[in-house]
Amino acid sequence: METAVETESKLKIADKVFSSRLIVGTGKYASFEQNRQALEISGAEMVTVAVRRIELDKTKESILNYIDPEKYTLLPNTAGCYSVKETVMTAQLAREAGLGNFVKVEVIGDEKTLFPDNEATLEASKLLVKDGFHVLPYCSDDVVLCKKLEDIGCSAVMPLAAPIGSGLGIRNPYNLKLILEAVTVPVIVDAGVGTASDASRAMELGVDGLLMNTAIAGAKDPLKMAQAMKLAVQSGRLAYEAGRIPKKLYATASSPIDGLIDL
Amino acid sequence: MQLVINGQEKDMQSSGTITQMLKELDITDSHIAVALNFQVVPRSNYDQTPLNEGDKVEIVHAVGGG
Numbered sequence: 001m002e003t004a005v006e007t008e009s010k011l012k013i014a015d016k017v018f019s020s021r022l023i024v025g026t027g028k029y030a031s032f033e034q035n036r037q038a039l040e041i042s043g044a045e046m047v048t049v050a051v052r053r054i055e056l057d058k059t060k061e062s063i064l065n066y067i068d069p070e071k072y073t074l075l076p077n078t079a080g081c082y083s084v085k086e087t088v089m090t091a092q093l094a095r096e097a098g099l100g101n102f103v104k105v106e107v108i109g110d111e112k113t114l115f116p117d118n119e120a121t122l123e124a125s126k127l128l129v130k131d132g133f134h135v136l137p138y139c140s141d142d143v144v145l146c147k148k149l150e151d152i153g154c155s156a157v158m159p160l161a162a163p164i165g166s167g168l169g170i171r172n173p174y175n176l177k178l179i180l181e182a183v184t185v186p187v188i189v190d191a192g193v194g195t196a197s198d199a200s201r202a203m204e205l206g207v208d209g210l211l212m213n214t215a216i217a218g219a220k221d222p223l224k225m226a227q228a229m230k231l232a233v234q235s236g237r238l239a240y241e242a243g244r245i246p247k248k249l250y251a252t253a254s255s256p257i258d259g260l261i262d263l
Numbered sequence: 264m265q266l267v268i269n270g271q272e273k274d275m276q277s278s279g280t281i282t283q284m285l286k287e288l289d290i291t292d293s294h295i296a297v298a299l300n301f302q303v304v305p306r307s308n309y310d311q312t313p314l315n316e317g318d319k320v321e322i323v324h325a326v327g328g329g
Contacts, residue, residue: 025329050328053269064294092303093323096296213329
């Protein structure tokens, strides 16, 4: 009899179910084609894009030609916004541009760290929820804030693990655990992951998903890293669902003590 | 007619609607959005939205981002 392959449970955000718990960005790739391949290899089903001015007098190919709308749910972001007004307008422009109803609210409060302006994030999220968006806010790893974001109707919360693009990994697993305990919406770690073990570690904590861009796009070989991240997210989630053994100071033999040969 | 489009001053031949402006700029991509004087214009209103001298127009689309 064949044994079924174990798979991790699915991720539900708002009204959508995703088989992959990895959400990937589309910035910083060498080409649209490399980007397309990395998306495919990563197995992600949700993909972030940014909203920017069209460059006039230039015929530019659209990134959307490389993101199959049948396969991927778009998650337009409001990256680069520093105020509630800019954020709300960027989200509305994204929806009007046909990028869908999901939005990653990102209101930056500090240029150097790219840390979010949490007060403005809460305010912009509130307005966009009222306007019918599925709001996924990028926010600090603060349990009180995440609870407030859930209470105003956000579809998920996306605390950072470390500064955007820093690759520093999971800096405060305890805060992530507190957030996981406090909210019922999905907790998606957004930003800070550097390599596969960071992704696994986050998933082993029980977070529902992981959003990354630079860790894949900035790797020497983005396609190999896309594969590594896919596996890391899967294995981390599986380990979480499997339930790890408790840590102990001393050894416990794996082989039976009884029946040893007597020499 | 002078418009400020994406921060650039532009002399437009057509003095009409958003639809006519997009045509003159040769923007055919359907995945774009337009804001007129900081108000998002619904796509269905492009035909009926008149432009006036000095209007500030933003035309945006999706680009790579995280």
